[in-house]
Amino acid sequence: MLPVLPLQTLGQRIDTLFNNLIAGGVAFAGDLLVFVATVVVFYLLGRIVVVPVVTRLLKARNVQPTLAKPARKLTLAAVVFVAVAVGFAIAGFGDLLTSLATIAAALTLAIGFASQDVIGNLVAGVFLIADPKVRIGDWVEWNDEKGIIEDISFRVSRVRTFNNELVTVPNSELANTAITNPVAKDKLRVPFTFGVGYGDDLDHAQDVIIEEAERHDDILDEPAPSTRVTELADSYVGIQSRFWIDSPSRSDWAKVRSEYVQAVKERCDAEEIDMPYPHQQLLGGIDVEMQGGEVEAPADD
Template identity: 30%
Template sequence: MFELDLDSYSEPVKLILEKINNWAAASIKMLPNFLVAVLTLIAFIIIARIVRRILTKLLDKTTSNLALQNLLIRIGYFAIIAVGLFAALGILELDKTVTSLLAGVGVIGLALGFAFQDIASNFISGVILAVRSPINIGDIIEVSGHMGTVTDTNLRVTSIKTFQGQEVFIPNSTILQDAIVNYTTYGKRRIDLAVGVSYGEDLRRVKKVVLETIDKMQNVIDPQNTIFAYTGFGGSSIDFEIKFWIDYPDHPSFLDMRSEAIMSIKEAFDNADIMIPYPIRTLDFGIKGGEKLSEMKLNLLENQDNSQREID
């Protein structure tokens, strides 16, 4: 039978036991330092939270840019935690580990920079947006075909709530590169309405009626900047545009005011006996050998008379 030679394993076993004893002794020796390192890291986390609260109160008093506030608060919070982490590693006498960690972070950061260019681009764009602040939380904006209210902005994306009730997350790089329409900046918005009147109307009288109607509407601002302009001869009407300003964003909404303007102009035209024409189409069946509509009617009447005579 095969027998194990225990003597041949005695030396390796001794080495393993010696290593285990050394590790146990080192662990017991490092236990106080480990506890101090853990307490140090916990202390820095507590300090970071206190600093975050202090920064929040200070920034609330100094700037109304919520994006910039969030950026500075997060940078301060994570910077203090990073200092605490390196201090804990120093207490554990892992200075070489800290140096290697920093070098590794640099190499990994370089590799990740190439691998995640979009994420890095969004991060940098988020910093630029926070500093320049072209948009703020609560603004009504339109970007990349999406229109709504800005609900949140961070270092990666900006979220807006559309008027249809959906939340859209737009990458910061897209916002920085695309055109942004901010409807909140100036606090007002212009409503443009296209209308048509009959060719038989007195155009000066039409202009006077429309301007008086818009001027009487509530919530219309800057009436001196209201624009009335005839735009051309349409197929069945003379077309014009009326352009006026309202507070925006505010109540009533843009859609409410546009709807109110349409109803008011229609009512004013009815009272003044001004006609808004609708397209009239004439069907001619006599083109290229066909029968004209009048001839078709006469033929139909003749057929009805003949049918009646046959019955009689």
């Protein structure tokens, strides 16, 4: 049989428990206030002191934006981590920190199994950032897509297409795909095939094509423009012109090529060099069956 406590003793125990709860709540509120204040102070110090110092160091060493942006993000993440860790230590939340670390490890393991694609993109992002041949501002081509890299983060990259569309590409797609960088060495080779008639002087036509390339201000003298006969089509002889542009953007490349092709066409017209276009001639006959017999009516076209 349970002992029956006097009402006075029971009331004292309730008061003691209530006072302990209040004291514990006040102490926790004080520790929480210390924690928040510590985190804020160390975070602000990091933002005001550490991040600008890292930014200046990156600029002083002429670090490419491809590496500079992730470095600043990692620095800010480190500032937040240190601020939270110092806040836990000063507030005396050591046991709570241990518990949170255990919970975080379990959550990380569960999330890792559930998001393997995300982890793959993170790993691919690290390789892309470390690759000196892939940089922000580069003109790249992959999977029949073209564009200028505007940003490379740890999960995705953002590419501005030549239609002014911003495409978000998973890093794993770029890392696992053959990427073409046509301006990797700050020059772009532009090929274009002109069709010349079979009856024309091919040497003269090639001279005209090279001369017009040499006259254009935006076409480089070194490497020098060149031509070669590349095909014998049904209605023309294909002469491929190859010339170089220095550090072009998409708009520069399209503008220079358009001006050059127009200049060659006008020069060929002036010097009566035939530039035929493909055409087809249909030949055959038509059989017409009439009531009185069969009559064949040939058609010339």
